[in-house]
């Protein structure tokens with residue numbers, strides 16, 4: 385599974401052009417490809433991709449029922465707009481809005497309830513890695529999900545080391561393998577997809593995808609350029 389996280393990029397015309405370009409990519413029948421545009425462009429994009437296998441996702445939502453939450457959208461709305469997934473707990477939101485796995489539990493539950501899948505991001509900062517705490521941090525971010533009593537059958541995890549996001553410096557194959565093994569050990573399920581994210585590019589993709597335990601990628605910057613995004617999908621295909 386290769387998912388593009390467009391973050392807070394694209395105006396309407398760029399977004400629609402990019403979605404149309406993604407529609408023309410190769411291997412859409414054999415690799416699950418998804419795009420997560422800014423919330424405003426979800427509706428027109430679901431119309432563009434409706435006859436394809438491309439998944440559309442939101443970058444965040446609330447788990448609350450409809451009500452007085454100015455500026456927010458909830459899981460039911462995102463689902464109704466045609467999404468099949470929601471990115472949750474991205475490190476940029478953890479850092480800026482104080483999101484934690486504990487606080488996200490009701491959103492994870494609400495997303496699962498709609499039939500969409502949550503794509504939950506975990507990952508350590510540079511400081512945490514340098515102080516030898518990377519594995520504890522990631523396990524700590526996963527643990528609330530495990531003790532929540534939720535059926536995690538539909539969940540997808542993305543391991544995204546914060547120090548690798550947007551830096552052009554993807555984690556080494558060894559780092560990825562070690563952390564993916566830890567993630568799989570903690571969640572203790574064989575069927576969970578565990579993606580890697582953090583500077584995945586046409587140059588780094590082969591290395592990332594050859595790492596043991598990697599089920600695909602969450603791609604930020606490179607997903608805004610269809611040639612690069614297509615090259616990453618092609619790398620997955622030749623794995």
Ligand code: PGA
Nearest residue numbers: 549550582583603604605
């Ligand atoms: P990047 O972002 O590919 O630009 O490093 C990945 C992400 O934050 O999901």
